[in-house]
Amino acid sequence: MSKTRHAAENFKVGALLTLVGGYLDTYTYISRGGVFANAQTGNIVLMGLKLTECEFGAAVHYLIPIISFVVGVLAVELIKSKFNDDPKVHWHQITLLLEMFIIAVVGFIPESHNNIANVLVSLTCAMQVEGFRRLNGNAYATTMCTGNLRSGSESLFAYLKSRDVSQRKKAREYFSIICIFIVGAVIGNVLTGFIGIKAVLICLIGHAGALFILRTYRTPNDKTAD
Structure with missing residues (x-):
């Protein structure tokens, strides 16, 4: 008997949030000073490079996100x-609403305050990667690809090796999520080039779609889902 999954593990929710994740990475890199919103490994490496060059102010620039x-x-x-x-509202929904509010604020922060914008975007990305960690019961990430690539390859x-259909399905889902992330990055690149710093507001569409699914899709496990 298959286990009933929480709505937050729904593939449509994962796809929408992954689209947002890829979008935000290109948005902050292009319009907010070359900082990665999601890939903290990249920021850590860049911070290390600046420290070795004794550019401490620049190192702080990467430490903040x-x-x-x-x-x-x-x-x-x-x-x-x-x-x-809470029987009335699930914590996944509260997390998404808070993300949407923060993203809306970012859209009105001028380029002269990119550090503040990057702080807020990194905050939302962390909330997303922590709050939405499973896709149909399998661990995944909506804001980065390394773990998904490893799991998909496995x-x-x-x-x-075994011709297990369930493994084929898992691989397909992981590689689909990676492709969706790439699509989000491409869309982010194009729209940020046209719209500028307010392009981040487009992410609200993806968030709203995910929130709609969470609000309308109910399962017996909603209360206890991880």
């Missing part, structure tokens, strides 16, 4: 602890 990412993870855990048993090997 890293710290913000940590705060975002802590914020989601706090929201989860407060609202996990599932592909397992399928080729």
Whole structure:
């Protein structure tokens, strides 16, 4: 008997949020000073390079989104602890609403305050990666691709070895998510080039779509889903 999944694990939710994840990475890199909103490994590497060059001010430029990412993870855990048993609204929905509010604010922050914008975008990305960690029961990420690529490759090997249809499905989902991330990055590149800093507001469409699914799709496991 298959386990009933929470709406947050729905592929459509994952696809929409992954689209947003790819979009935000190109948005911040192009219009907010060359900082990656999602890929904190990249920011850590760039910070290390600046430290070796004794450019401490530039190093702080990359440290800020890293710290913000940590705060975002802590914020989601706090929201989860407060609202996990709330019968009226699920903590996933609260997380998404907060993300939408923050993204709306970012759209009106001028380029002269890119550090603030990057702090807020990294905060939302951390909330998203912490709050939406499973796709049909399997661990994944909506804001980065390395883990998805590893898991997809593992599932592909397992399928080729055993011809297990469930492994084929897992591999297909992982590689689909990676492709969707790329599409989001491409769209982010194009729209940011046309619209500028307010292009981030387009992300609200993806967030709203995911929120709609969460609000309208109900399962018996909604209360206890991770």
